[in-house]
Amino acid sequence: MKNIQIIDDADNVTYSLFQATEAEFEAIFPNGRDIELAEDLLDRLGEEMAGAVLAPIWSRPILKRDALGIHGTLFYDNDRRRDHIPPSKREVDWNEGAINQAQRDLFAKHR
Structure with a gap:
């Protein structure tokens, strides 16, 4: 199982975690992604399949x-x-100006 953190605009800021099977995770985060916007998921899969x-x-x-x-x-x-x-929706591809040197060094090893 893989863990997915949900970031929403709710005032409660719980940012809950849920578990997904490998197949579910791959459907949400294809091609090595680890970031997705729900709006893009719906556009990509359609409302019925995303649901x-x-x-x-x-x-x-x-x-x-x-x-x-x-x-x-x-x-x-x-x-x-x-x-x-x-654009790749991968954590390791953040703009280098938005992260610190330790993150740049770590992410460079995982691209």
Whole structure:
């Protein structure tokens, strides 16, 4: 199972984690991505297929303290962040001006 953190625009800022199977994760985050906007997921899969992929995930919450890593981040109601997300939707491809030197060194090893 892979852990997905949900970032939404809610005032409660819980940013919950849910578990996804490998197949569900790949449907949400294809081609090595680890970042996705819900709006793009809906555009890519269509509302019915996206719903079918996401529905079982909502029944698998996991506490942050029990999670062994966060494998992907799914943003809801955050279209305003689109210009800040790398076009590849991979964490390791952040603009170097937006991260510190230690992150630049780490990400360079994983591109």
